[in-house]
Amino acid sequence: MNTTSDMLEREIKFHVPPRRRAGLKARLRKLNADSIDLHARYYDTATQRLAQAGIALRLRREGDNWIQTIKLPGPDELSRIEWNHPRPEAVLDLSVYDGTHIEGLMAELGNRLICRYITHVTRLKKEVPTASGIAELAYDEGAILAGGLALPIHELELEGVSGEAADLFKLSREWLHDHELILELRSKAARGDALASLEVGSLGDTQATALKLASQGGKPARLPALAAEHVLRLAAPARAGQLTLAPDASLGAAYLECANDCASQIIRNSSFLAGVDGMKTSHEQRIEYVHQIRVGIRRLRTCWQLFGKAAECPDDLLENLKHHFQIFGQARDLDVIQTELLPRLIHAGMPPNTAPDTLEISDTSSARAGLTAAPEYQQVLLDLLEHLVLYGDKLPNDRALNKRAAPQLCKRLNIWLSDIKSKASAFLEADWDERHMMRKRVKRLRYGMEFSQGALDPARLTPLRNALMSAQKALGQLNDLYVAAEYYRGAGARHTSAMFALGWLAATQGHEAQASQMALQRLSKSGRFSPAAVKTRKQKRG
Incomplete structure (x- = not known):
C-alpha cells in the first residue's frame, strides 16, 4: 500500500561568495548549528527523462541512514513537492510511487535509471524562529561530481518549516545583507544534470574524483578546474522561455506564468554575472548576460503593463528595476558599438587605427559583476x-x-497596435526621440504578443507576428546607428576617424529609416489580435 503524501518544500537559496564564507560559518556555529555529512547519488536515464520533466530522484546518506527522495515541480521557483522514504541500503525502491501520478513514468524508466552524478556535502544546519513559525538555515559546502568533472557547492538555504512565506523572505533579507549573498535559483540537481550532460568520463571517474576529494578533506578549493568549453555550456546565458498560455487561462495564472519566466531570465543571468560557482566566464558571455538581464527587465515591465491592475506590481519594485535597467543600458550601448557596429564601420573603410583592440572602450566586466553582486541589487531580485x-x-x-x-x-494588445498605426505614417518626419519611442512601442507589442500566445487566434496571429519581428529588427538597427553617432560626437570624438564614422552613420541612417517605415506600413496592414476559441467540455471529451 502506498503511503506517499505531498510535502511542499519551499526554500530560498543563496551562493556564498569566498570572502563571506568564514563569517557565515562562524555565525552558524555561534548559533550552535549541527554539522552533518551528506553523500547523495542522483538517478536518471542516459537521456535525462526525469530532468526534462523537472523531477530529481536521489538516494542520500544522512549520517548512518539512507533516505530516498524524489522532488517534483512546485507552484513557483522556490517550491518543490518532496516525497521521502527511508531505505535500509543504497538501493532504489520505485514501488513506493505505486498509486501516485508518476507511477507510469517510474515503471517505464525503472530499468533505465542510472547514477548520473553524486554530491558530497558537509552541512551546518540550525532551526531559528520567525515571527510566525520556524525556518531552517542550512549552509552546504562540498561538491557535485560527474565523470571527471566537479562543481563546488557553497550555498545557504533558508527553508520554511512552518509559518508565513513573508517571514521567510524577511529572514532571508537579513542574511543577504549581512553576508552579501547571491540569489541562486538552480538546485543541486539542476547543476548536476548540466554537469552530467557534458558526458566527460564515466561513473568510475565520478567515484575516483569523489575518493580523491575525500582524501583531501573534501575541500572544494581543490577541485579540478573546468575547461573553457565546459564553462560555455554550464553558464550559458538564460533566454526567454517559449510561453504558450492555455486558451482558457485565468488572468492570475497567466500573469504568474509570464512574470515567473521574466524573473527567471533576470535572476539566472544576474547569478552568472555575479560569479556563482567561481566559473571563469568569457567576456562574450558577460556581454550577453547584461543583454539578457535588460531583455528580462523590459519583458517584465511589458508584462506589468499588459496585465495592468491584475499584476498588483509594487511601485517601489518597478522603480528599482527601472533604475538598474538604465545602469545596465550604459554598458550595453558600448557593447553594441564594439561588437556590432565597429566591424561594419571597418568593413566600410574606416582606418584600422580604430579597430576593436585600439578603440578605447573599457572592459567594464568587473564593474558589472560588482553591480549584480551588490546587496542593493540582490535585494531587488x-x-x-x-x-x-x-x-x-x-x-x-x-x-x-x-x-x-x-x-x-x-484588448490591451489592440490598443497598443492602434497607437503604432496612428503614428507610423509620420515616422520619416519624426525626430530621434519619437523614433526611439516607436521602437519601444513595437518592442512592447511584440513582448505582449509573445506572452499571450496560446490565448490568441493562431490564424490572425501569424501575419502580426511576422510583421512585428521585421519592424523590431529594422527599428533596432536604426537605433544602434543613433547610439553610435552619439558616442562619436561625445566620448569617441577624440578618435582620428570619428568624422568618417559620423559620415557613414548619417548616410546609413537614411536607408535604415526607410526600411523601418516600410516595416511599420506592413505592420499596419497585418490585421488585429483576436482571442483563441475555447473548446467546450463536449469538444474536449470528443
Whole structure:
C-alpha cells in the first residue's frame, strides 16, 4: 500500500561568495548549528527523462541512514513537492510511487535509471524562529561530481518549516545583507544534470574524483578546474522561455506564468554575472548576460503593463528595476558599438587605427559583476521573488483574478497596435526621440504578443507576428546607428576617424529609416489580435 503524501518544500537559496564564507560559518556555529555529512547519488536515464520533466530522484546518506527522495515541480521557483522514504541500503525502491501520478513514468524508466552524478556535502544546519513559525538555515559546502568533472557547492538555504512565506523572505533579507549573498535559483540537481550532460568520463571517474576529494578533506578549493568549453555550456546565458498560455487561462495564472519566466531570465543571468560557482566566464558571455538581464527587465515591465491592475506590481519594485535597467543600458550601448557596429564601420573603410583592440572602450566586466553582486541589487531580485510567491499563494482565493485572461489581453494588445498605426505614417518626419519611442512601442507589442500566445487566434496571429519581428529588427538597427553617432560626437570624438564614422552613420541612417517605415506600413496592414476559441467540455471529451 502506498503511503506517499505531498510535502511542499519551499526554500530560498543563496551562493556564498569566498570572502563571506568564514563569517557565515562562524555565525552558524555561534548559533550552535549541527554539522552533518551528506553523500547523495542522483538517478536518471542516459537521456535525462526525469530532468526534462523537472523531477530529481536521489538516494542520500544522512549520517548512518539512507533516505530516498524524489522532488517534483512546485507552484513557483522556490517550491518543490518532496516525497521521502527511508531505505535500509543504497538501493532504489520505485514501488513506493505505486498509486501516485508518476507511477507510469517510474515503471517505464525503472530499468533505465542510472547514477548520473553524486554530491558530497558537509552541512551546518540550525532551526531559528520567525515571527510566525520556524525556518531552517542550512549552509552546504562540498561538491557535485560527474565523470571527471566537479562543481563546488557553497550555498545557504533558508527553508520554511512552518509559518508565513513573508517571514521567510524577511529572514532571508537579513542574511543577504549581512553576508552579501547571491540569489541562486538552480538546485543541486539542476547543476548536476548540466554537469552530467557534458558526458566527460564515466561513473568510475565520478567515484575516483569523489575518493580523491575525500582524501583531501573534501575541500572544494581543490577541485579540478573546468575547461573553457565546459564553462560555455554550464553558464550559458538564460533566454526567454517559449510561453504558450492555455486558451482558457485565468488572468492570475497567466500573469504568474509570464512574470515567473521574466524573473527567471533576470535572476539566472544576474547569478552568472555575479560569479556563482567561481566559473571563469568569457567576456562574450558577460556581454550577453547584461543583454539578457535588460531583455528580462523590459519583458517584465511589458508584462506589468499588459496585465495592468491584475499584476498588483509594487511601485517601489518597478522603480528599482527601472533604475538598474538604465545602469545596465550604459554598458550595453558600448557593447553594441564594439561588437556590432565597429566591424561594419571597418568593413566600410574606416582606418584600422580604430579597430576593436585600439578603440578605447573599457572592459567594464568587473564593474558589472560588482553591480549584480551588490546587496542593493540582490535585494531587488529577492523583492521580485517575494511578490510572485505571495501573489501565487493568494491566487486561489481571489475571484477577480480567476476570470479568463484572453479578452483583456487582446484588448490591451489592440490598443497598443492602434497607437503604432496612428503614428507610423509620420515616422520619416519624426525626430530621434519619437523614433526611439516607436521602437519601444513595437518592442512592447511584440513582448505582449509573445506572452499571450496560446490565448490568441493562431490564424490572425501569424501575419502580426511576422510583421512585428521585421519592424523590431529594422527599428533596432536604426537605433544602434543613433547610439553610435552619439558616442562619436561625445566620448569617441577624440578618435582620428570619428568624422568618417559620423559620415557613414548619417548616410546609413537614411536607408535604415526607410526600411523601418516600410516595416511599420506592413505592420499596419497585418490585421488585429483576436482571442483563441475555447473548446467546450463536449469538444474536449470528443
